[in-house]
């Protein structure tokens with residue numbers, strides 16, 4: 043309603059704030075916009091978003107941001123300290139650490155993306171089905187979940203990688219297999235609270251199939267908590283991936299995976315501290331970014347934090 | 351009513367920040383409460399619930415509460431610490447929320463929820479709390495309390511859920527009870543019995559009761575005084591017995607749209623609102 | 633239109649069994665409005681839910697249009713019979729727009745011409761097109777309840793099951809919804825089965841009323857008997873006296889009827 047704003051911006055804002063939207067599309071855009079307004083008001087969450095966006099940009103524009111792919115050894119220039127030419131110095135094979143970090147962001151994103159794609163749907167499917175169907179379906183599915191929950195995550199991942207063989211894809215698969223179970227729990231808990239809600243009963247009374255109710259009514263309500271949890275878990279996933287890399291079970295050399303970089307750099311911690319520190323800082327920063335983002339998302343997405 | 355005032359409120363305002371601009375839910379409400387039954391009536395959205403919530407500092411996060419004066423038993427509620435508020439809330443001023451089904455935890459047995467409320471305030475043993483909760487269920491006229499104790503909120507009928515809420519709020523024996531539509535889902539006889547229970551607490555223990563309701567007939571017959579609200583303002587305060595003689599067009603409008611057993615009508619008159627009501631009350 | 637014979641509904645097993653409905657019988661003619669009143673927990677909602685097959689397990693027979701209902705709900709039934717819930721806040725999905733809420737039954741039953749029907753349904757319940765793309769939290773309780781009525785009517789059913797459709801609404805909105813229900817019934821010849829604890833509301837809408845207590849029907853009477861005359865049963869008289877307002881002495885005299 044601010045008359046001072048430029049006419050175009052005011053038009054868009056008015057469209058986004060109009061009390062009676064003219065299409066489903068506009069209604070959705072309005073909800074997203076209001077969420078964004080609330081999110082923007084939270085500086086810590088914005089800091090998290092900034093870090094995550096920076097990670098994504100680094101991954102996309104890696105070729106533009108770096109001089110080399112950081113794969114080829116350059117032995118004469120081993121272990122150089124940070125300088126104008128090598129911003130973060132070079133590692134034991136003379137590769138530029140900054141270049142490796144930037145290209146490593148692709149590996150990190152790859153891990154994060156793949157794990158989310160596997161984990162969220164499996165967790166949602168198992169959890170919502172168990173919660174909605176109840177009875178023996180619930181019992182069987184939740185026992186399976188319990189079995190997965192009972193093992194410490196890193197140890198289970200280690201066992202999987204040991205069985206599947208080392209490598210980035212196998213590490214991702216192992217992480218996914220060990221992470222999905224809490225999602226099933228969350229989704230189920232969420233479903234149990236809405237299972238008897240009148241709007242679900244109303245849909246049943248309309249003759250909606252179970253599949254339709256799960257897809258259209260139940261999943262959209264669980265999605266928010268799953269997304270929040272996933273974002274908060276990202277730090278753990280990145281750390282587990284780094285841990286596997288550190289143990290030599292994840293990404294294989296010369297791939298610039300941050301965990302593997304720390305692992306090979308740890309021999310130089312005392313004399314050439316920058317070699318392990320730079321990837322360590324990157325892991326720390328990105329984990330922190332996801333945590334902050336997750337916290338902010340929880341405030342915006344959680345239906346209980348007030349829609350009005 | 352010359353005895354000690356339990357609660358005194360002057361110029362209470364509640365404003366919500368929303369993406370569409372500020373919403374003034376309560377605009378300058380003043381009242382005082384003795385050891386009596388005060389009714390608050392008014393149409394939906396007139397700020398009844400927000401008035402009650404503001405007293406206990408339970409307004410939604412986007413709300414701002416201000417008041418010239420808000421005193422409970424000598425304690426200034428406007429700038430009491432959060433710790434003081436926690437001690438008051440539930441133990442000394444209780445509020446029965448509208449929408450009992452949203453206020454009950456869907457995955458905890460209703461009986462356990464009442465027992466928990468008792469334990470928080472008294473630190474009693476689990477056994478004792480269970481017995482007290484069972485007694486309380488009987489006090490609010492729930493039949494077969496033993497069976498109902500173990501039901502989950504979706505398994506109890508609407509009226510039972512409401513009585514479970516009432517039991518939960520009465521168990522710490524508060525000085526002031528704010529009851530927001532406590533009986534809207536109860537059938538008439540149980541409603542009267544529950545009101546009689548509240549009545550006893552006012553008469554015997556000197557509790558102050560604020561009864562928020564849509565039901566004008568009920569408030570007229572039960573309360574001592576009635577406060578009529580519209581658009582966040584108090585339109586008038588009447589002696590309950592004279593509610594049916596009210597002169598204000600808004601109060602008259604509310605009375606007219608009630609269907610009545612004695613006078614059948616084909617269509618009910620609906621309320622026509624007048625923006626001037628908000629001005630003249632200034 | 634609706635014939636209920638010796639209906640029983642039980643919840644739970646063994647010692648914890650709740651016999652919510654114990655042998656209820658009544659019939660509702662086509663185009664009639666029939667009310668169910670009675671004590672909280674007496675099984676009124678359960679009767680409606682059994683007819684709508686939300687609680688699939690029941691004993692006795694329920695016939696709708698002469699066909700007995702089985703415990704499995706057929707899809708066509710939803711087109712013949714619809715339910716409106718008590719709580720307008722809980723009955724609409726919080727993440728669906730009004731448009732999506734009204735579209736859902738049309739999609740399930742593969743009815744064409746959806747946009748026109750949605751617009752018509754909105755105007756039938758007296759809401760303008762500006763409400764079509766709002767979320768439930770953007771509209772008031774009375775408007776929500778009207779959306780719930782619109783959803784129930786959009787498949788053009790013959791029977792509406794109403795579970796306390798106005799008890800969560802304020803008196804002015806209650807008047808609007810009651811007027812709406814009356815108008816729709818007159819225009820479309822709908823059959824109503826309505827549960828309420830407010831005798832004045834029931835007498836306003838319904839021609840005949842069954843009084844329930846402890847899972848049984850204790851008395852069936854006409855609206856005019858309810859209004860003026862003397863109900864035969866003591867329980868009903870107590871109900872009527874309670875409607876007249878709070879009276880401390882009268883409450884002391886209440887008897888619990890078994």
Ligand SMILES: Nc1ncnc2c1ncn2[C@@H]1O[C@H](COP(=O)(O)OP(=O)(O)OP(=O)(O)O)[C@@H](O)[C@H]1O
Nearest residue numbers: 350366368373375393394395396397398399400410
């Ligand atoms: N969190 C919030 N944000 C914005 N506006 C709000 C919020 N909570 C309440 N309101 C507004 O405050 C006003 C008063 O609400 P309140 O709940 O007090 O009404 P009420 O008199 O209790 O109505 P009802 O009889 O329907 O319960 C309403 O217009 C409502 O929309």
Ligand SMILES: Nc1ncnc2c1ncn2[C@@H]1O[C@H](COP(=O)(O)OP(=O)(O)OP(=O)(O)O)[C@@H](O)[C@H]1O
Nearest residue numbers: 505506507508509643652672673674675676677678
């Ligand atoms: N899913 C369930 N499991 C166990 N008991 C149930 C369940 N649903 C209902 N009941 C019981 O059945 C009885 C009748 O409930 P019902 O909801 O039909 O009452 P009602 O007459 O509609 O009451 P109200 O006016 O309070 O809504 C109650 O004792 C209730 O506890």
Ligand SMILES: [Mg+2]
Nearest residue numbers: 398399400448
């Ligand atoms: Mg309210």
Ligand SMILES: [Mg+2]
Nearest residue numbers: 507508676677
């Ligand atoms: Mg009911």
